[in-house]
Amino acid sequence: MNYIKFAIFYDVKKLCADLDEVLKEEWPAHFNTKDFNGDWRSISLRSASGNSHDIYAHSGETYKNTPALNRMPYAKKIIDSWHCDKESIRLLSLAPGSIIKPHRDPGCAYSDGSFRIHIPVLTNQGVYFTIEEEQLHLKAGECWYIDFSNTHSIVNEGNTSRVHLIIDGIRNEWTDKLFAEHGYQLTEKDLPASYDAATNARIIEELEKMNTETARDLIAKLKAGK
CATH class of the missing domain: 2.60.120.330 (B-lactam Antibiotic, Isopenicillin N Synthase; Chain)
Known part of the structure; x- marks a missing residue:
């Protein structure tokens, strides 16, 4: 982008x-x-x-x-x-x-x-x-x-x-959320090794709004803790 x-x-x-x-x-x-x-x-x-x-x-x-x-x-x-x-x-x-x-x-x-x-x-x-x-x-x-x-x-x-x-x-978790809200497509390599539970839930919520195949793949990985 x-x-x-x-x-x-x-x-x-x-x-x-x-x-x-x-x-x-x-x-x-x-x-x-x-x-x-x-x-x-x-x-x-x-x-x-x-x-x-x-x-x-x-x-x-x-x-x-x-x-x-x-x-x-x-x-x-x-x-x-x-x-x-x-x-x-x-x-x-x-x-x-x-x-x-x-x-x-x-x-x-x-x-x-x-x-x-x-x-x-x-x-x-x-x-x-x-x-x-x-x-x-x-x-x-x-x-x-x-x-x-x-x-x-x-x-x-x-x-x-x-x-x-x-x-x-x-860049940090707050900016990741802001950029994702404005259409920035976070890829797997863009994400840090782990987030705390609350941040993880917020990122999943924003990715769900995108409703793209890439977003769904990232959601699956985040939910699996990968």
Whole structure:
């Protein structure tokens, strides 16, 4: 599955009010200069060093909230509503006329054990993602998972900047349930060796709603304790 548009919507006015607080400081240019043309900038709400200007996203680091997040109470509420461990959390701004070239981000597939969430704060009709040749337009306040381990690119052909809140999360039982509810097909290799009884029952309940052969096979294995 290349992407999920979650049935989750956030308050754009509150997100923009939060954004106004951090637009007052300098945002570093993105470090992957070979991957874009134009102006692509970021500021961290959670980073390995705890510094707002540390915009690197490295798997396996211990991450800390930054001073920028302390000025964004609504964004913090959103982040806390995701009941999983988080790594890097950033705001990324793509200026008008800028292009992020086709590339891959290894390790960003849900099946790898981590995932990346995009929540548009500011956008326009000229902003779109291309993921494996399919174009997507993400609207402000929506919430998306995109498998960035696949080839993707982004363009901003509009007249205003595009700013997204981007959360890198670590997969767990809670996220498995959420992804399954939105059609993500968990395979046998995706499941951990065992769940506790309550979690096992919840997963079976969600799989039963899918009513597919794969889901039925997984239910049988879960009930058998395999």
